[in-house]
Amino acid sequence: KNEVEQSPQNLTAQEGEFITINCSYSVGISALHWLQQHPGGGIVSLFMLSSGKKKHGRLIATINIQEKHSSLHITASHPRDSAVYICAVNPSGSRLTFGEGTQLTVNP
C-alpha cells in the first residue's frame, strides 16, 4: 500500500463545476503539499499545509491531521485547470513522498 493515496485517479468535469480531489496518507508528516503538473510541463507548487485551510484564488486546500486526510478544491473550474494534481508529504527528513496524481480534465 502506498504511503500516499489519491482519489479519484481521473476526473472529468464541465466548466464551472466545483471539484474536489482527496489525499490520504498513512505516516506521520510535518507538511503536506499540493502540486500541479501540466502535460509535458514542469511542476508548480500550489500549497504547503501543516494544519487548517489555505486559499489562493479559486483553489482551496484543507488538511485534517488527526484523520490523515487532505482535500484540494477548485471552485468555478475552467479548462485551463486541466492538469495532473499531485499530493505529496514529508514523512521523514525533508524529502517528499508523492501520490500517483489525479488527472483532471475540464471541458468547456
Place this chain on the structure above:
Amino acid sequence: NAGVMQNPRHLVRRRGQEARLRCSPMKGHSHVYWYRQLPEEGLKFMVYLQKENIIDESGMPKERFSAEFPKEGPSILRIQQVVRGDSAAYFCASSPGGVDYGYTFGSGTRLTVV
C-alpha cells in the same frame, strides 16, 4: 529572480552513453532534491544534496547513478551507461532550508534512451 533552472529540457542518448543533467537552484537556496518520474508512474525521490554534501541518497539506484552539488555551479545528476529503463522525466527541486520551507521545482529534463 529566475526559478529553478534545469537543462537540457530534452536529452536523447543511445544505450551505453552517459547522461548529465543539470540543475541550478533558486538564488539563496542551498538544498537540492532530484526526483524521477517514469512513464505512467508517480514521482519518486532519488537524492537530497546540500552544497558539497550528499544528505540522503536512499532513492538512488546503486549502480550507474551519481549526483553532486559542488560549491560553485549547478547540481549534476549523472547516469552512466544508460539503458532504456532510464528513460524518464527527471525533476529537480530546491529549498532554502529543511522541512518547514516549501519547494520550487524546475521544468524537468526528459531523457530518452534509444
